[in-house]
Amino acid sequence: AELAGDLTALGARVQVLAVDLTDPDAVRDLIAGLTDGDRLAGVVHTAGVLDDAVVTGTDADQLARVLAPKADAAWHLHEATAGLDLDLFVTYSSIAGVLGSPGQGAYAAANAFLDALATHRRALGLPGHALAWGMWDTDGMAAGLRAVDRNRVTGAGLGLITAPVGVALFDAAVTADDAALVPAVLDLPALRAAGGVPP
Template identity: 50%
Template structure:
């Protein structure tokens, strides 16, 4: 049956309509949409549009089935909630709700597991927009999952004990080449330690405040701007150079399930 899973009444009607002779024994929640943009561009409407099919629907399913002895309650989350995902504050937060819900259900003795998927190779409505730069960043992390591998990981995850697992591919050698390694993965690779470099390009070991002291207001602004652009370029995977407006607003691979 089809319904808007973010509509609690519609969802309740679907569940109530399940025949008694064929009782509900499991839930797999896969719904989700993205509305990506820099953090400052997020509005209540943009956050709500992403939360509705993802987090609100999951909470509705949880509450409406809490009285049932389900064999499985599987939530399709995203690795964005675990790695962090530039330009996807709303999507990462919505998936973090799913991760927390899985732990909450387990604590209550209920079935519950959240799968923090990475990219799948098969193009979908969410992944169709990815650029070559996006795919290059994904490849450094491990690349996309084939459908066969994704299904195999789904089966393996159902037999695993943790309430929250990350079915993703990892490329440890590729991680070493990234300008910034996700915090969760830093213990797995020996990445070069980043040095604080002044806007002139010379790392003199002094603090930022020390480098700015004595400079004119215009020069302070110039150096701070260069520092911020350098950090943004690192987050987006650029080796050097000022990122374009399109790159800053690009959608992150981590949203793909």
């Protein structure tokens, strides 16, 4: 309600809808409803679920729980909007899909799919950006991390993204020509000390 109020005050028309984006029919109905007599300007897909385990310990249910809100939902949004004149189609990926992340094989795969989808959309002449975010210093998905896990991330050369920096990175990313980008705060000396800067 607070976000809807803020957006309305800025001149936006706001609807809050509950839709299962893993259901292709529900996504088609959503897009049809949003574009009935109006133009949909863009899609920003931010969903994600963590269910950490090493690859050999990941079962089919865990894989489905992690892939569905990212890969399935993004694909359904892609299919439902492919014929529309969108200004942007942005998915929130993760640096875990670029650099890997211990215990997050399923999550890394889901995010690598988003990076590939953005590239695929560009090849079709459609807008597409996948933003492989570093770790945010907010109450997001990383909020449940233990201090030792946060220290592992920052010790490996990844700084925490504050909200103002994240907004600036988003604004820069959606105007970039590249489809798959890594908006992150990097500590290059720490990366070098950890054994070299990843390509």
